Amino acid sequence: MSVRKRESKKAKNGYVWEVYFKYKENAKVMRFSKSGFSTKKEAEEYEIKVKSEMQKNISNYKVNKITFNDACDMFLEIAINEYQEGTIYNTKKYFPILKNEFGNVKVNEIDYLMLQKFFNARSEFGIETNKNIRKSLNRVFKFCIRSGYMTTNPCEYISVCGIENHRTTYTNDYEEHVIEQDEFNFIINKLNEENCFINKSYIIAIMIGYYLGLRISEALALTKDDIDLHNKSININKKLIYKGLRKEDFYASHKLKSKKSKAVLPIPEILIPIFQKWISYNPYNLFVCDDEGNYLHPETLNKKVKKITKQYGTKFHFHMLRHTLATNLLRNNIDLKTIQELMRHSNINTTISIYTHYHDEQKRKSLNSIFSTPSFQQNNILQGVEKVSNLN
Template identity: 35%
Template structure:
């Protein structure tokens, strides 16, 4: 139904309102209303659209006036527990820093509009690709949730172009043994044993920092991975060890090789903290370790996990075994790693084949 409503701001002194009662899919009586139409024709078009949507979906969700910020909060409360705790912390930081006070106050309905989304990303040209991708991931999460909730019908987030002018410096993916050894010999003991465990097991740093002596079975040469450290807070006192890991597959036993076994036995003779890699009986700032590694040795801790995968690949370890050692929940993740390594190896092979050729001795190209 449509009726006139007084409106002081309207030129003719009134606007039109669409309103009607209906029963949803649960047979509950509900009321729909929307005002502000300048002409009766506009109101009639809207009424037709809403009744068509009601017939198609069986309900009309009037929560579409919610902002992105509000839906983000709903999403995290409803589905946040499917992420690892460190991932949740990262999403919260990204949201607070780049979304909440910029486009977060925008209505969720706008996020089904491609032009609106593209305009958002056009404003991130001065950001690094990792930041822009993190923002895109959050928008993808929230809009997918909004579709499920019926706030919007679709989201073209996958179609946007990421316009990033600033290029990130390419990180060293594989850490040569000589570089690892140099770092191990020069770093403080707690840092050195941390990177040694990372190099020889491919474990994530959050898992390594939660290791206790009891998790190491020196008799059967096994490491039990049961916990991880939540270290996203700025205060070390806020760090906590939890039993929830990144994926269900993360909790597992992995082999303890002879090299790492010798290093751990020697280290534990003089270090007796509650957790193996602690500094002065307390956790250290993870960001400090990564900062030192990058500045002094040109690699990050995560590169050690990639190095472990690369070592397996170079020694013809099959994908299934690699998946189990890296504890990937999805074999596609392992396949992606192997694909990347395969392409890198192809390039190295070509470069090695032609490196003996002296480019300077090549004849100059003739330009027609």
């Protein structure tokens, strides 16, 4: 929101709130400002009202013509190259819900109240689904603003609620879970029990995730040309596109998550002899593939390893391997800048957030280790609690 605090000698508390934002009128950039609001909430409510009126009063011919259905279709046709394939897939996935609700409504008539009522009615759906629907709306509206069909984005004011489902909890679990060496060895040994090409390929994929931190789409898109054993380096320059596609339609795209995702990383010494043997054994150009040289399906790989880790008493998702590498780097006191480069984080804040989580966990373990010593017996604590309760 375009609300800011400004000093004011006339105000009792020394400041007032101001509404200030830019907008377009007939392709010309204009500025709106109004000051004197005593509270931030008062200023925000006024901003919503002003922007809503501006949206409704626009006289541009283009705005008066386009419906939400048209906007979605144009977005897929024109804006498709601005986003990752996965983002387009996730955006398009929610179009049926949105078109059913807003399809024939002109985009300039969709305002905060209409959207908030829609999301309020979805309060018994999963919160992650509702958040993703808002993201889809946000992308379409941003496209409409750039194209001159809207002047403001009503999504920026929307609050989303919903039910915390099992998948949300599970996602948080695998993003934070660290696969320790014993568990990693257990996975590799179990896969080795069945001596077949596909299991060996799974092992290579797991090792790439564990020792190099590649995302599953990056690991499964690697070719032998990307592996330089002479210089002990790996070139990450593409990813597997698979969501919403049949296995025979999978393909590699050079459009990665961010500019930082493309990189040449050093291969740890432990992997050099393993990769040498694998390249000799694997007759196909794809570095990780099925027994016919085709792309592996990420979900098949995940399901296979999940069955194994269930025996170990834990859960699994390939992303855990990436988080594990970051944690192992922190445990060995590698500096944040080096971790950022190895993990290919586009923003150092992502690295810092992992660092913060790791050290919070260390503090918790340190505290618990103190009170688990013999001098702090649980029975003594319980007796102390009983004595306190008897005072009442």
